[in-house]
Every structure is written in structure tokens, then in C-alpha cells.
Amino acid sequence: MNAAAAEVEVLRVAGVVKTFGAVRALDGIDLSVRGGQLVALIGPNGAGKSTCFNVINGQLRPDAGRVWLNGAEITALPPRAIWRRGVGRTFQVAATFGSMTVAENIQMVLASHRRRLGALWPRAASLYRNEALALLERIGIDALADRPCDTLAYGDVKRVELAMALAHGPRLLLMDEPTAGMAPAERAALMNLVAAVARRDDVAVLFTEHDMDVVFAHADRVLVLHQGTIIAAGPPDAVRTDPQVRAIYLGALAEVAE
Ligand code: ADP
Ligand code: MG
Numbered sequence: 406m407n408a409a410a411a412e413v414e415v416l417r418v419a420g421v422v423k424t425f426g427a428v429r430a431l432d433g434i435d436l437s438v439r440g441g442q443l444v445a446l447i448g449p450n451g452a453g454k455s456t457c458f459n460v461i462n463g464q465l466r467p468d469a470g471r472v473w474l475n476g477a478e479i480t481a482l483p484p485r486a487i488w489r490r491g492v493g494r495t496f497q498v499a500a501t502f503g504s505m506t507v508a509e510n511i512q513m514v515l516a517s518h519r520r521r522l523g524a525l526w527p528r529a530a531s532l533y534r535n536e537a538l539a540l541l542e543r544i545g546i547d548a549l550a551d552r553p554c555d556t557l558a559y560g561d562v563k564r565v566e567l568a569m570a571l572a573h574g575p576r577l578l579l580m581d582e583p584t585a586g587m588a589p590a591e592r593a594a595l596m597n598l599v600a601a602v603a604r605r606d607d608v609a610v611l612f613t614e615h616d617m618d619v620v621f622a623h624a625d626r627v628l629v630l631h632q633g634t635i636i637a638a639g640p641p642d643a644v645r646t647d648p649q650v651r652a653i654y655l656g657a658l659a660e661v662a663e
Contacts, residue, residue: 421470493575
């Protein structure tokens, strides 16, 4: 990790409120993530995790509060504008184009980012091929380059989604339950991959995760969200032993080896 770059605050969220009718899904959220840092946002179902992500990436407009990326305000910009400014995102549901190959999926993201999609497709099939292959090699899945996505095992689909989220060189990566549906060994492998990329390229990572083993093994910092409020924040060990967190997460945390 580049120590100087890691000091840089990539994401800052301040005072974010989001209501749905009578539900205060987010009730004043403050958080920040630095380059090269993995921050886990955990909390029970309905705590507001996905809402928080959707405000950051522009899919939801907050009722109050502001969001900055690298010091520039991005609050409520359109999702595509936020993506273009360097916010990558993976989704809970596999979002690849099945009949296209892995490399073609990456090439399409590259073409889209450079606004060359409509005019040049299907020529984009040859455009950016080398760049796509270099990215796949960097994340260790170049062997999959020419496989149609719909022939991949589930764990590999998730790795391709990660590659797609990283294709335009984001400064911030948002991952909403990236390991959902994966076997435990695959979860650890995916998060090791994310951590390696984050450290090497100084990418800030904010992720949600239900598997507490994954959270405590991979997060540099853990934020606990409960009913739209962050009730605890700190290094994994401090959060794990926080009495209020233990009360909310009694079952889940008891399973994590101490
Ligand atoms: P989490 O991702 O932590 O499970 P969510 O952010 O999805 O939680 O939801 C937080 C709260 O906001 C829940 O009470 C949920 O029912 C509500 N909520 C989320 N999205 C909407 C929506 N589009 N319309 C109405 N209520 C919503
Ligand atoms: Mg959610």
C-alpha cells in the first residue's frame, strides 16, 4: 500500500437522512473511507445498508446531508455521472451479459466509459481487447477471458462482476453483499482478491456483508448500522466486543471465533 495515498479520504458522507414515508431508513449518517481501506457496513435486515449505498451512488436522493468523492461533492448527481467520476459498484444479483464472453463484458464497460458504445458497437468487440485482458490478468481471471459468461460457475461470475466494477479504474468500490450465495471458501477468496486490489491501487472499498467471518477477517474498519443510525464504529476487534453491538448481534457474533 502506498502510505501517502492511503491517507487520502476518498468518500465522505455527512448528515445523510433518507425517509420512505414514515420509515427513517437513514437517520443522520456520517462516514468516511480512505484509499486502500476496506470498510464494512453491517447491520440487521432493514437497517438501511442498501439505502446508504443507493444514496452514495446516486440512485436515491437524500432528504438531507451531503456526499463527497475525493473532496468534490457528488450528492444526488445521476448514477451514471457518479460512476464516471470513479464510483464502481457490484450488485447482489449477477449482472453480466450471459451470451457474451468475459473479455467482451469488460470491453463493453471500457467502451461505455469512453462514451463509444453506440457508435462503434459491434466494433467494440475488437476495441479494448488488450486492455480487458490486462485487467483480467491483474485480477487473476485471464484464463476465463473467452468463456461465455453463462457457462461460468457462480463464484467466477462474481469475480467477473468485480472485474467489471473495476474496469474504469474507480477510486471507490461499493459492494452490497458481494459474497451472497457463495460457499465459505469462495467468499474468502473473493474478499482476498478485493483486498489485494484495494491495497495495490489505493481503491477505497465500502461493503455490506452478512457473514461475520468475512467481515472480521477482511475489514479494516466496521460500521454498525441499526435503524438508520451508526451505533458503533471502529476496528473489528473493538466493534466485536462492544456491548450494544453484542446485544443486537448476539447470535451472529457468538459464532465468530474470538
Ligand atoms: P438493508 O439493506 O440494511 O437490509 P434497506 O436499506 O434495504 O436495509 O432498508 C432500510 C429500510 O428502508 C427498511 O425499513 C426498508 O423497508 C425501507 N425501504 C428501503 N427501500 C425502500 C423503498 N424503495 N420504499 C420504501 N421503503 C424502503
Ligand atoms: Mg440490503
